[in-house]
Amino acid sequence: MLVATRGLGRDIMAADGAQTRALLAAGQEGQVEHFLAYPDGDNGIELEAFVCDVERFGTEELDLVTRRLMARRMTETCYGPDFGFFNIYWMDPSDGRIWQSRQFVSTLVGMVDFRLMTPESLSGTRQD
Numbered sequence: 001m002l003v004a005t006r007g008l009g010r011d012i013m014a015a016d017g018a019q020t021r022a023l024l025a026a027g028q029e030g031q032v033e034h035f036l037a038y039p040d041g042d043n044g045i046e047l048e049a050f051v052c053d054v055e056r057f058g059t060e061e062l063d064l065v066t067r068r069l070m071a072r073r074m075t076e077t078c079y080g081p082d083f084g085f086f087n088i089y090w091m092d093p094s095d096g097r098i099w100q101s102r103q104f105v106s107t108l109v110g111m112v113d114f115r116l117m118t119p120e121s122l123s124g125t126r127q128d
Contacts, residue, residue: 002101015035024054056073057075059073064099075089083107098116100116
């Protein structure tokens, strides 16, 4: 889960997606609050609050270098007073681990793709 960025442009100083993370880990749908804190240009912080709908979007095969995973795809559609955004998460249905995601950073940066790289996903022989 994205919690902060640095050096991308309008960086996220802190993000609170704990409610989203709880729904994702449980594989449940629902509505949550999501908060993003940005620098305001005067050594302060501007807090953006969003209401988000978390939904299941089926399954999709992920290629994890040494194996393939049928991942649970979940989406998060967020609405705020000035703008909205959309995140996508590919979860391991057995343990709720986020293997891949596409998450919003800011209106300047846009979306950033993330992929979990672990010794488990990088070593050994491919098992299809």
